[in-house]
Amino acid sequence: xxxxxxxxxxxxxxxxxxxxxxxxxxxxxxxxxxxxxxxxxxxxxxxxxxxxxxxxxxxxxxxxxxxxxxxxxxxxxxxxxxxxxxxxxxxxxxxxxxxxxxxxxxxxxxxxxxxxxxxxxxxxxxxxxxxxxxxxxxxxxxxxxxxxxxxxxxxxxxxxxxxxxxxxxxxxxxxxxxxxxxxxxxxxxxxxxxxxxxxxxxxxxxxxxxxxxxxxxxxxxxxxxxxxxxxxxxxxxxxxxxxxxxxxxxxxxxxxxxxxxxxxxxxxxxxxxxxxxxxxxxxxxxxxxxxxxxxxxxxxxxxxxxxxxxxxxxxxxxxxxxxxxxxxxxxxx
Amino acid sequence: xxxxxxxxxxxxxxxxxxxxxxxxxxxxxxxxxxxxxxxxxxxxxxxxxxxxxxxxxxxxxxxxxxxxxxxxxxxxxxxxxxxxxxxxxxxxxxxxxxxxxxxxxxxxxxxxxxxxxxxxxxxxxxxxxxxxxxxxxxxxxxxxxxxxxxxxxxxxxxxxxxxxxxxxxxxxxxxxxxxxxxxxxxxx
Numbered sequence: 418x419x420x421x422x423x424x425x426x427x428x429x430x431x432x433x434x435x436x437x438x439x440x441x442x443x444x445x446x447x448x449x450x451x452x453x454x455x456x457x458x459x460x461x462x463x464x465x466x467x468x469x470x471x472x473x474x475x476x477x478x479x480x481x482x483x484x485x486x487x488x489x490x491x492x493x494x495x496x497x498x499x500x501x502x503x504x505x506x507x508x509x510x511x512x513x514x515x516x517x518x519x520x521x522x523x524x525x526x527x528x529x530x531x532x533x534x535x536x537x538x539x540x541x542x543x544x545x546x547x548x549x550x551x552x553x554x555x556x557x558x559x560x561x562x563x564x565x566x567x568x569x570x571x572x573x574x575x576x577x578x579x580x581x582x583x584x585x586x587x588x589x590x591x592x593x594x595x596x597x598x599x600x601x602x603x604x605x606x607x608x609x610x611x612x613x614x615x616x617x618x619x620x621x622x623x624x625x626x627x628x629x630x631x632x633x634x635x636x637x638x639x640x641x642x643x644x645x646x647x648x649x650x651x652x653x654x655x656x657x658x659x660x661x662x663x664x665x666x667x668x669x670x671x672x673x674x675x676x677x678x679x680x681x682x683x684x685x686x687x688x689x690x691x692x693x694x695x696x697x698x699x700x701x702x703x704x705x706x707x708x709x710x711x712x713x714x715x716x717x718x719x720x721x722x723x724x725x726x727x728x729x730x731x732x733x734x735x736x737x738x739x740x741x742x743x744x745x746x747x748x749x750x
Numbered sequence: 751x752x753x754x755x756x757x758x759x760x761x762x763x764x765x766x767x768x769x770x771x772x773x774x775x776x777x778x779x780x781x782x783x784x785x786x787x788x789x790x791x792x793x794x795x796x797x798x799x800x801x802x803x804x805x806x807x808x809x810x811x812x813x814x815x816x817x818x819x820x821x822x823x824x825x826x827x828x829x830x831x832x833x834x835x836x837x838x839x840x841x842x843x844x845x846x847x848x849x850x851x852x853x854x855x856x857x858x859x860x861x862x863x864x865x866x867x868x869x870x871x872x873x874x875x876x877x878x879x880x881x882x883x884x885x886x887x888x889x890x891x892x893x894x895x896x897x898x899x900x901x902x903x904x905x906x907x908x909x910x911x912x913x914x915x916x917x918x919x920x921x922x923x924x925x926x927x928x929x930x931x932x933x934x935x936x937x938x
Contacts, residue, residue, distance in 0.1 A: 466782060514786075518778045603767065605809050613806055616784025620804040624781075643783045670782065 421744045433526075433728035433740045436551055437507060440528060440724075443550045447543065449503045449530060454492045456509055457483040460703040462491050464645070465691035468514035470523075471698050484700050485511035488721055489529050490646070491703050494674075497531055497717055498709035505530035507724065513698075516747040519736035520666065520726060523747070528727075531719035536673040537647075537657045540718045541635055544661070544669070545569060548633065551731065559664050559730050562629070569635040570628070574655070577636060582622040590640055590654055612642050627662035634662045646681070647672035657718075663730050671720035678710035751815060755788045756807030763795075763865065763872060765812035766803075770795045772873060779804065795872055798847040816865045818875055823856050831856075833864055833871070842871040852876045854909040855927035879924040879933050882906050887919055900932075 441451060461469060461484050470485040486492075489506040496504055510527040517523075532540060548566040556565045578584040582602075588594040592611040599614045600606045606614050627634040637659035641649055644656035657673035675681055685702055693699065725737040738744050758764070758776040765771075771792040780786040786807040793800050805811060821833035821842065831849050833842045842864060846853055852874060856862065863875040887903035900912040903923075911925055913932045924933035 466780070466784065466786075512780075515780055516778045521778060521780060605806070609806065609809070610784075612784040614784075616781050617787060617804055617806050619783070620779065620781055620787050620789070621802075625802075639783070667781070 419746045419748065421746055423738075423742050423744065426739055426742055429728070429732040429734055429740045430742050432732040433725065436728050436731060437526075437724070439551050440507060440547065443547050444505050444530065447503075449505045449532075450501060451505055451507065452493070452496065452501075453508065454486075454489050454506050456486050456511065458486050458491065458703075459483055460491075460701040460705070461486065462488075462646070462706060463685050463688040463692055463700075463702055465688045465695065465697070467512055468697055469700060470511050470513045471700070482700070484698075485513075487512050488527060490719075490721075491706050493529060493531055493719070494706060494714065495709045497533070498712050498714045500715075503530070503532045517738065517744065519738075520723075522725065522737060522744070524745075525737070526724040528722040528724050529719065531674075531717050533715055533717045535718045536716075537637070537659050537671050537718050540671050540720050541569060541659065541661075544671075544720060545633075551727075557731060557733075559733050560735070562664050563631060564628075564663055564730075565632055568632055569661075570630055570632045571635045571637070572627075573638045574636060574640070575638065577623050577627075581626045582618060584618075615640070615642070624662065624667065625665045628664050628666070633668075636660050636662065644675075644684070645672070646675050646684075648675050666726060666730060667723075668726050668730070669720050669722035671718065673716075673718045674714070676710060676714040676716060678707050681710055682707050751813050752810045753813050754807060755790075755805030755809045755811045756786070758788055758790060758805070758811060758813075763814040763816055763867065764792065765814060766792065770814065770867070770872060774800060778807070795848055798845070798850075814867050814872075816867045816872060818863045819866050820861050821864045822861050823858055825858055826853055826856075831874075833862070836861065842866075844871050844873065848873050851930065852927040855880045855882065855905075855907055855925055855930075857882070857907060876928050878926065880927050881922050881924055881936060882911075884913070884917055884919055884921045884923060887913065887917060889918070 467487045469487055472483050474481045474483050488510050493504055507528045509524055511524055513523060515521045515523045545566060552566055556563050575586045575589055578589050584598055588598050595611060596606045596614060599618055604614055627636060638655040639658045641653060641656050647656040647658040649656050659671050660667055661669050689702055725740055728740045729737050732740055758773050760773055760776060762773045763770055771794055773790055774793050775791040777789045779789045787804045788807050789804050791800055791802050819835055821835050824832040824834055829846055831844045831846055831853055865872040882905035884903045885906055888901060899915055901915055902910050903913040903917055904910050911932055913923060917923060917935060922936050924936055
């Protein structure tokens with residue numbers, strides 16, 4: 418690994434820093450409370466698809482494991498349960514096993530915000546206003562495409578699979594039928610889960626088509642398998658989750674939050690089991706998080722935005738690295 | 751040799767859907783829904799077509815073992831480029847479409863590296879730079895001092911390269927054969 422200095426990126430870095438300032442201005446103006454939070458925690462929310470960083474606190478004979486937070490969610494939800502109201506964090510998050518690539522870095526800046534008594538579509542409204550504020554109400558240009566934040570292009574996950582991948586809604590939600598369709602399309606399905614193959618087809622056939630029509634795309638209602646901490650829709654087939662895209666780049670992930678602590682507890686145990694199966698670092702489950710939900714979390718919705726990615730779009734550069742002045746490369750050479 | 755797609759690297763050769771492909775790009779991507787992926791661009795060495803494909807990072811992929819053999823470039827015609835292995839004197843043929851624009855910068859009689867798998871040539875390993883003599887170019891106009899200004903120069907392989915104004919007929923310059931960009935003027 419190597420430390421790289423990029424004085425040539427100062428102009429793009431300035432755009433990143435300006436976006437941070439403007440985001441704070443906008444959210445403060447809209448009565449959100451900004452909080453600064455720890456990035457080291459003794460327990461985490463179990464997420465089966467993320468690897469974490471583990472370190473140790475040492476004092477004399479005392480030794481305690483600590484983990485870098487892959488998102489500030491566990492802290493923010495505690496605060497929400499204490500009725501702090503609309504709240505946000507703009508700072509670093511950490512994901513291990515994410516080598517440096519055009520869209521990833523193991524250390525990155527995340528904007529995570531929550532609004533009380535709102536659902537995911539309400540968040541979409543305030544998000545669009547934020548994007549408009551960041552662009553001064555003007556269109557931006559990214560890779561030759563002109564993007565306006567005057568409206569969303571809205572499409573449900575089921576519609577997107579039908580339109581772009583020719584997968585019917587009946588096939589999309591049925592594991593066996595979906596894997597058959599994928600096999601026919603030439604995907605490797607043997608010994609892979611519905612989630613893995615779904616995610617591959619999504620990346621291959623859906624994502625490149627999103628946010629390509631002059632507006633950001635809001636892709637909503639994911640299969641319940643990808644509910645994570647989101648509330649399910651009626652009939653329990655889909656979760657109240659959306660992601661938004663500009664020119665094929667995923668920028669944020671929003672849920673109407675699950676407030677049922679019993680359901681949350683079940684999902685945590687499943688995620689923890691999957692983590693073990695895929696040989697990930699074991700960490701204590703954050704029981705305080707469940708207790709906070711038990712204490713009573715009012716209906717709310719929240720979104721996490723990859724801020725470096727957003728800045729790279731505004732700076733019209735193809736990798737997040739180009740918005741940074743110091744980077745750590747994960748190459749082994 | 752089977753490996754997980756997560757280990758794929760640019761330049762490697764893989765067997766995929768019954769054809770041989772060269773990896774042009776392999777970028778880690780974690781969608782946060784399902785396992786991580788390797789977003790790749792691969793080039794079919796038969797049709798020369800590039801496709802984008804997202805492999806699951808834990809999906810088994812057949813990586814071919816190849817050797818890199820030094821060969822003399824003999825000549826090319828409208829469709830093929832011909833090489834000779836200088837040790838065995840065996841001749842090898844590559845489609846011009848597979849070699850690509852690099853062929854425009856290759857000098858007959860020079861040696862280049864060719865990737866070989868199972869006695870079959872796959873593609874060339876393009877040199878990072880080639881030395882070429884300037885055959886035709888206009889003299890620099892006196893007083894033209896715009897820094898970074900370029901002019902066209904025809905080099906000995908017949909292709910035109912943009913060079914700085916100080917380059918004269920008879921000079922030898924280096925060119926990156928993959929991009930066609932001028933590098934520097936060298937003494938022969």
